[in-house]
Amino acid sequence: MFLQGYLPSILEGTILTLQVAVASLAVSVVLGLIGAMFKMAPSKPLVWLAELYSTLVRGVPDLVWMLLLFFGGQMLINDFCTRMGWQAPEINSFFAGVMTIGFIFGAYMTETFRGAIMAVPKGQMEAGLAYGMSPLRVFLRITFPQMVRFALPSFSNNWLVLVKSTALVSVIGLNDVMYRADTAKSITQEPFTVYAVVGLIFLAITSVSDFALKRLEKRYSLGVRETEL
């Protein structure tokens, strides 16, 4: 039997990996939008804060962030609970993984969204405000639909890097595809086959996303003339 019947277990792990990736993407988009707004805010401290966030996150490897936030966060929560006399809660490693990866990629998304928002002509936002739209409505109706086109190429790239980074979450104890592969490798004694399968799974995920995102890019660039050389 192929991989002694370990394939379903690896596929199950893949589903968890995908869940982590999609959930972290959602977190990173929210953080990225907040970060981009802070970076363009009129208040200096907010700008500095966003600057600090994106610099610190992008200058340190993902793995170090994961270890620091996971083990450090656990310790902080434990300390806090003992001081308050509470029972320390067990941190859900799915939640921790999603928060950590979301936090890291939020910094990359900050840059993506900041560039995209700046690429939308300012007069359009001003016109929206002049029509009496609320700032939120201006963002949803005017800025957002237009910034998508500018954000998509870099967004796609961030997503592909994010998917590949989720391979690291087994380090903090998540039962993901890498964790299952580790078990399968020890039992089947076929490490090459196991990791080749995992590699193909990742390749499939990145290929499908790349294809879908290219389609989306085309969709959002409707009516924009392509440069031809």
Add this chain to the structure above:
Amino acid sequence: MIDFNLIVEKLPAFLGGADGAPMMSTSDGLQLTLELLFLSLACGLLLAVPLALMRVSKNRVASSLVWLYTYVFRGTPLLVQLFIIYYGLSQFDWVRDSWAWEYLREAYACAILAFTLNTAAYTTEIIAGQIRNTHYGEIEAAKAMGMSKWLMMRRIVIPSALRRALPAYSNEVVMMMQSTSVAGLVTLADLTGVARRVFSDTYMPFEPFITVACFYLVLTFGFVWLFKLAERRWLAYLAPRKH
């Protein structure tokens, strides 16, 4: 809250020394990280230039083969590539019986091999992209001077493409520097590996991980600064005019 004594006490361990060095290497810690980085970057770049030429060549077979290589290596996590080489190769008897097994069973050699293949894939695409972007005037001028194809490649196309690849390549170097942190997952005690060891010895997470984070930050800024200098030197002709 943060125990600075611990950081000061462990600082030499982070910098690295010969005691904790893995087989085939000279040191652990920061030195091991830099060793892994420079060796794989150097080998990767040497591989990438001919691969990029194949990638842009008119030979369909060569071009598709290189495309497949970069596609696979850029589409899968570095960690999986590292595990395939470190754990995976032992599955084949012919690998274990070959002369190369002496090296391939060492985590150090496997890490360098995996990092080299990975960075070569990204670098190939960066350089190939810049070769395609070469201004046709440069090539026409070279042809008009009567240069042969190889002379033109060697004197005009490659130097010009490598210069223009600098900004993208600096990103790749910083990414690679950060990626070396996964070496710790195959038993190597690089910067991150040392931090994990200190953490499991003391069970203090902040001191070791914040310390390595600072190391990586300094390295990142250092590389960004070096590449700025390099760009000012080699890309001066593309810089905006000052007067």
